[in-house]
Amino acid sequence: MATFLLELVSPERLLLSRQVEMATIPAAEGEMGVLPGHAPMIVTLRGGIIRVRENGAETERLFVGGGFAEVSPERVTVLADEATPLANLSRAEAERRIAEAEAALREVTAEDTEVKRDAALERVLSARSMLDAAQAA
Amino acid sequence: MASLKDLRGRINSVKNTRKITQAMKMVAAAKLRRAQAQAEAARPYAERMEAILASLGAAVASTPGAPQMLVGTGEDRVHLLVVVTADRGLAGGFNTNVGRLARARIRALEAEGKVVKVLTVGRKGAAYLRRDFASRIVGEITFMGKKRVEFSDAEAVAVRVTEMLEEGEFDVCSLLYNRFRNVITQIPTDQRLIPAPLPEGQVTAPAAAGPQAQYEYEPAEETILATLLPRNLAIQIYRAVLESTAGFYGSQMTAMDNATRNAGDMINRLTLNYNRTRQANITKELIEIISGAEAV
Structure with missing residues (x-):
């Protein structure tokens, strides 16, 4: 089957760079399955799981906390804010983050800019999806 | 002439110094590899971030509602300099080089009648600039006591800069740091952050996408840029801090290597001196004994 190059990088390191058959990425406006030859796109990501398919089977599942992805016919570059293989996620860590993010959200007042409110809400959602991902692992 | 006892003391003290500098060199070498x-x-x-930003920025920069972080405030009056240095010294000219670059920049900008604000990252830069430019320093950040600098640390710096931009506290932002070329060479670098420098040619011809594919954006370009730009700022700062850290250990290693060698030279010189003095003393004593015996 045809393949494309999937690259997954976080600010701290390059996590993945190889030919895959399909990748499912959690785009901000809905999960997106990418196959080779996809139309070029730039999307933002929300917290969620990236699934990788190689040789007809799902081989990798990684949690990303948000970020961007650049899709072109031959390659997909995911710039993740943070990325962790599902197996390494800890529920305690996720719960701690939810608590932190929710506290931050409570502190946001109506006077703050919309961008700020959105960012706080985004953080809570990302933390919750981390917990979901941890439970799914 | 120094007495034998004094010389012995000095030799021992220099030997101890050499041990310390040698150990520091070793430690710096190990940390350098990690950094x-x-x-x-x-x-x-x-x-990758640069590539995305280039394609996205070129499309949006020419539109009227382009974000400030990309095109700046349209003015060029208040400059913010983010000066990245190390938290520690004993690394040769490492901190001084950046400090000197910052000082030259501040002087040049002020000569042009601009207002300068300085945000220092790292203890040494703050100490250096406080002497002459204390009134320009708006903030000092250090990563003291941290084993390694995480991305979130750099993000905190970026958030600070973003807030200042939103408050309209500056028009142009530059980053001054030591770029790591190799272990012996670090280049003090002045990099503009805001307005974001776009690759040349693309700014003037945004429509001519040529071989580059036209991207679809989801959500809209502006929304993506609004999250991408602060992130880019953070990553630039993160990179500068990491390069600076690597450069610091490289510089420290070189400095300590020199110090070790100099200590060795000094020990040789002192030992020679010590032996000469000892010999002179013996000769003197012999002469005294012989002339005493002759007198009898």
């Missing part, structure tokens, strides 16, 4: 690996690991992200 270098970290800096290299961060590179792919920064490169």
Whole structure:
């Protein structure tokens, strides 16, 4: 089957760079399955799981906390804010983050800019999806 | 002439210094390897980010509602300099080089009648600039006591800069740091952050996408840029801090290597001096004994 190059990088390191058959990425406006030859796109990501398919089977599942992805016919570059293989996620860590993010959200007042409110809400959602991902692992 | 006892004392003290500098060199070498690996690991992200930003920025920069972080405030009056240095010294000219670059920049900008604000990252830069420019320093950040600098630390700096931009506290922002070329060479670098420098040619011809594919954006370009730009700022700062850290250990290693060698030279000189003095003393005593015996 045809393949494309999937690259997954976080600010701290390059996590993945190889030919895959399909990748499912959690785009901000809905999960997106990418196959080779996809139309070029730039999307933002929300917290969620990236699934990788190689040789007809799902081989990798990684949690990303948000970020961007650049899709072109031959390659997909995911710039993740943070990325962790599902197996390494800890529920305690996720719960701690939810608590932190929710506290931050409570502190946001109506006077703050919309961008700020959105960012706080985004953080809570990302933390919750981390917990979901941890439970799914 | 120094007595034998004094010389012995000095030789011992220099020997101890040499032991210390040698140990510091070893430690710096080990830490350098780690810092270098970290800096290299961060590179792919920064490169991909630049590529995305270039294609996105070119499309949006010419539109009227382009974000400030991309095109600046349209003015050029208040400059913010983010000066990245190390938290420690004993690394040769490492901190001084950046400090000197910052000082030259501040002087030049002020000569042009601009207002300068300085945000220092790292203890040494703050100490250096406080002497002459204390009134320009708006903030000092250090990563003291941290084993390694995480991305979130750099993000905190970026958030600070973003807030200042939103408050309209500056028009142009530059980053001054030591770029890591190799272990012996670090280049003090002045990099503009805001307005974001776009690759040349693309700014003037945004429509001519040529071979580059036209991207679809989801959500809209502006929304993506609004999250991408602060992130880019953070990654640039992160990269600067990592390069600076790697450079610091490189510089410290070189400095300590020199110090060790100099201590060795000094020990040789002192030992020679010590032996000469000892010999002179013996000769003197012999002469005294012989002339005493002759007198009898």
